Amino acid sequence: MDESVRDGRERIGHRAGSSGYRRVVVAMTAAGIATFAQLYAVQAVLPGMAGDFRAPASAVALTVSFATAGLAACVLVWSGAADRFGRVRVMSAALIVSTLLGLAAPFAPDIVSLLVLRALQGAALGGVPAVAMAYLAEEIAPSHLGRVAGVYIAGNTVGGMSGRLVAGAVADLGGWRWGVAADSLLGLAALVVFLIAVPPARGFVRRPRRRGADGGGPGMAGRLAGALRDPGMIALYLQALLLMGAFVTVYNYLGFRMTGEPFGLSQTLVAFLFVAYLAGTASSAGTGRAIERFGRRAVLACSVIAMAAGAALLAVPAFTAVAAGLLLLTFFFFAAHTTASAWVGHRAEPAARAQASALYTLSYYLGSSAFGWFGGVLYDHWGWNAVVGYVLALCGCALLAGAALRTGRG
Numbered sequence: 001m002d003e004s005v006r007d008g009r010e011r012i013g014h015r016a017g018s019s020g021y022r023r024v025v026v027a028m029t030a031a032g033i034a035t036f037a038q039l040y041a042v043q044a045v046l047p048g049m050a051g052d053f054r055a056p057a058s059a060v061a062l063t064v065s066f067a068t069a070g071l072a073a074c075v076l077v078w079s080g081a082a083d084r085f086g087r088v089r090v091m092s093a094a095l096i097v098s099t100l101l102g103l104a105a106p107f108a109p110d111i112v113s114l115l116v117l118r119a120l121q122g123a124a125l126g127g128v129p130a131v132a133m134a135y136l137a138e139e140i141a142p143s144h145l146g147r148v149a150g151v152y153i154a155g156n157t158v159g160g161m162s163g164r165l166v167a168g169a170v171a172d173l174g175g176w177r178w179g180v181a182a183d184s185l186l187g188l189a190a191l192v193v194f195l196i197a198v199p200p201a202r203g204f205v206r207r208p209r210r211r212g213a214d215g216g217g218p219g220m221a222g223r224l225a226g227a228l229r230d231p232g233m234i235a236l237y238l239q240a241l242l243l244m245g246a247f248v249t250v251y252n253y254l255g256f257r258m259t260g261e262p263f264g265l266s267q268t269l270v271a272f273l274f275v276a277y278l279a280g281t282a283s284s285a286g287t288g289r290a291i292e293r294f295g296r297r298a299v300l301a302c303s304v305i306a307m308a309a310g311a312a313l314l315a316v317p318a319f320t321a322v323a324a325g326l327l328l329l330t331f332f333f334f335a336a337h338t339t340a341s342a343w344v345g346h347r348a349e350p351a352a353r354a355q356a357s358a359l360y361t362l363s364y365y366l367g368s369s370a371f372g373w374f375g376g377v378l379y380d381h382w383g384w385n386a387v388v389g390y391v392l393a394l395c396g397c398a399l400l401a402g403a404a405l406r407t408g409r410g
Contacts, residue, residue, distance in 0.1 A: 094127020168271020245371025
């Protein structure tokens, strides 16, 4: 980042301890909860949904994949809208529309209509993760950005965990439709908190659609090129693609594994496995300090290796091993994600920051939708151990891709 730009951000950005800083933290935590409680609302109820629709694991998992694919397809659209209309307006609109679609989802009469609603909801939800890191980079002083990015991602983990817990527990009482409805109401409550808490933007600079006669900056194509010309940025996008694919694969199909032999757990007990998300909350909040001490490259590489070790434990047919492996995998996935996503905001060219954030988000959810679905194909044909091997392969590819981060800006 250019030093003059950084100095300007330091002067106008909210600093730790200020009221604006606290409002940003509360608002973005609420936005994360609203987004991820709804995005993964169906993940905890996939076994029940499979029984209701009489469909295999890979088919009902499409309710997750369609939502994340819709999100991935629209993040660049949202980033362009955010450059014109502002980050706060875009996030507000995205949360309002997605919550309305979420409230309609439990009334879907069949799986096809549910898939359509989930795809539309995912497309709407893309407005938050597409611009959240760009918003934080503009509103928070750079010296505190890593810490706030960690808190935001911790809010994402709280949303993901609470959404799965609520849906799973309620579904055991009234079926998967009631579980999804409960998550939508949780998202509605978080939306209200976001709208009340979010402060007016003061670091946003409106970007034109294309370079004007006054040379006021590159248009969308130029900003996209700026977000792609650095090999290190490509490496960061690959971290999102591969690691999210591995992570979602585990959480998509672990419920099927744990409700079957040799475990035989109820859907409520399986839902409580998502308490492992608390490990991600702790990890996200603390990773910023680890980065300050050890550096981004070391934290990212060690996190990927430890995530793979957690995945390997999931192959052991013992509950204690599965629980330990899930905690380890979750903790270090979110450490890697926090590191890579904050690195995108730091490393990107200032004019292309929103597009870099959007490309990272696109990669993240493309990994969730495509790799997460393919894990189900492996599960249906070859069982759980094939899924574990697949997850380990994705982690290995991410570690190799990270080699490009040894050069260029740190």
